[in-house]
Amino acid sequence: MKTALHFGAGNIGRGFIGALLSDSGYHVVFADVVEKLINALNEYKSYNITILDVAPDEPIKHISNVSGIFSNNPEQLNAAILDAEIITTAVGPNVLRIISRSLAAGISERKKQGKEYLNIIACENMTGASGHLRDEILKHLPEEDQEYMDTYVGFPNCAVDRIVPPFNPGPNGNVLSVGVEAFFEWIVEEPAFKGPRPEIKGMKLTDNLVAYVQRKLFTLNCGHATTAYLGYLKGYKTVDEALKDKSIESTVHAAMKESGAALCKKHGFDEEEHGKYIEKIMNRFRNPYIKDDVARVGREPLRKLGPADRLVGPAKMADEFGLPKDNLLKAIAACLLYDNKDDPQSVTLKKDIESKGLEEVLEDVVGFKKGSKESRQVLQAYNELKA
Numbered sequence: 572m573k574t575a576l577h578f579g580a581g582n583i584g585r586g587f588i589g590a591l592l593s594d595s596g597y598h599v600v601f602a603d604v605v606e607k608l609i610n611a612l613n614e615y616k617s618y619n620i621t622i623l624d625v626a627p628d629e630p631i632k633h634i635s636n637v638s639g640i641f642s643n644n645p646e647q648l649n650a651a652i653l654d655a656e657i658i659t660t661a662v663g664p665n666v667l668r669i670i671s672r673s674l675a676a677g678i679s680e681r682k683k684q685g686k687e688y689l690n691i692i693a694c695e696n697m698t699g700a701s702g703h704l705r706d707e708i709l710k711h712l713p714e715e716d717q718e719y720m721d722t723y724v725g726f727p728n729c730a731v732d733r734i735v736p737p738f739n740p741g742p743n744g745n746v747l748s749v750g751v752e753a754f755f756e757w758i759v760e761e762p763a764f765k766g767p768r769p770e771i772k773g774m775k776l777t778d779n780l781v782a783y784v785q786r787k788l789f790t791l792n793c794g795h796a797t798t799a800y801l802g803y804l805k806g807y808k809t810v811d812e813a814l815k816d817k818s819i820e821s822t823v824h825a826a827m828k829e830s831g832a833a834l835c836k837k838h839g840f841d842e843e844e845h846g847k848y849i850e851k852i853m854n855r856f857r858n859p860y861i862k863d864d865v866a867r868v869g870r871e872p873l874r875k876l877g878p879a880d881r882l883v884g885p886a887k888m889a890d891e892f893g894l895p896k897d898n899l900l901k902a903i904a905a906c907l908l909y910d911n912k913d914d915p916q917s918v919t920l921k922k923d924i925e926s927k928g929l930e931e932v933l934e935d936v937v938g939f940k941k942g943s944k945e946s947r948q949v950l951q952a953y954n955e956l957k958a
């Protein structure tokens with residue numbers, strides 16, 4: 572049987588990528604650091620996915636042929652890398668650097684054992700995540716193994732879209748149970764594969780990935796983050812609750828339309844089709860079966876304020892074409908006001924704003940120069956929202 576190694580037995584790991592791999596005939600080895608997840612994977616060797624939607628075709632999906640290993644156990648991990656025909660990750664962008672050392676060791680071992688093609692796909696909310704992982708691996712890979720990696724190891728980037736919120740399995744539930752929306756989209760960069768393309772049900776291939784990554788990040792994630800930050804400010808707990816507030820809904824919709832106009836100009840998406848894409852996403856956010864915490868969706872505000880990320884990325888793209896971006900700038904201001912003591916990045920952001928001032932943080936983190944039109948506009952929106 573074919574083996575897939577997947578790093579991260581969390582929501583996306585179990586609820587999306589691991590499930591597609593298992594459905595496509597792979598034995599899926601999940602590598603994680605959480606003992607109870609690994610133990611449960613090895614004890615039950617299967618788990619259930621509940622589809623969170625109105626009358627889904629298949630309300631519960633049973634996933635089998637799975638096992639677990641500790642990602643911080645070098646022997647287990649090396650053996651799994653050696654066996655794998657494909658490796659995927661869903662660990663969060665910041666963890667890619669952490670797993671890169673073990674992957675480098677595993678790649679050297681594959682070379683020693685005469686193994687051929689392998690593809691490693693990082694399924695994270697990040698532009699160019701697999702390429703970034705490759706760069707991190709290169710830092711640990713002996714020079715004499717680099718040519719082998721160039722020849723035999725592919726790092727296709729991808730866009731991964733499915734809302735998988737934290738899930739309460741109920742009193743008799745299993746720690747592995749996971750709830751997901753019915754919709755999913757996994758688009759992978761075809762030309763970057765090395766060797767034969769793996770056949771995975773539900774994986775779509777494209778030769779224009781940047782367009783799809785930006786379409787997803789600047790629409791779904793942009794709208795989601797805008798809802799989360801505006802919702803948090805008004806004391807709402809979940810995304811669907813926040814969107815029932817008409818003023819939040821209209822800003823979110825307007826921000827997605829602003830990013831949409833820029834995306835259509837940049838990548839040539841059809842405007843009418845893109846309009847439908849936005850409406851579909853708004854309906855996904857309103858799904859009453861998904862109780863998605865605004866604090867989860869807004870987690871790590873410093874990452875989300877990055878120049879290529881979901882808020883600043885589309886604002887810059889709109890600017891490139893001289894298009895309106897008022898609502899995107901308002902979303903950036905709401906993100907800067909995110910004040911959650913349980914989120915370390917929110918704590919850092921708040922401290923930085925207090926010690927350096929908002930304008931300096933805007934210049935350092937977001938890249939809007941002090942005194943620029945954008946900086947002044949965010950400042951104004953920040954003060955209005957604060958009031």
Ligand SMILES: NC(=O)C1=CN([C@@H]2O[C@H](COP(=O)(O)OP(=O)(O)OC[C@H]3O[C@@H](n4cnc5c(N)ncnc54)[C@H](O)[C@@H]3O)[C@@H](O)[C@H]2O)C=CC1
Binds near residue numbers: 735
């Ligand atoms: N949940 C969602 O709806 C979506 C999430 N994503 C992206 O997928 C990625 C994962 O997100 P979630 O599954 O929601 O997070 P999660 O927190 O549920 O899962 C991450 C898993 O990675 C594990 N992990 C942490 N350090 C590790 C290490 N060193 N080695 C192996 N595993 C390690 C954690 O223990 C956890 O089980 C993120 O990049 C996120 O942006 C993308 C689309 C949808």
Ligand SMILES: O=P(O)(O)OC[C@H]1O[C@](O)(CO)[C@@H](O)[C@@H]1O
Binds near residue numbers: 791793867871
């Ligand atoms: O996982 P991140 O990048 O922190 O952001 C949360 C976002 O990711 C998702 O989990 C799925 O794309 C959304 O629910 C949300 O927009």
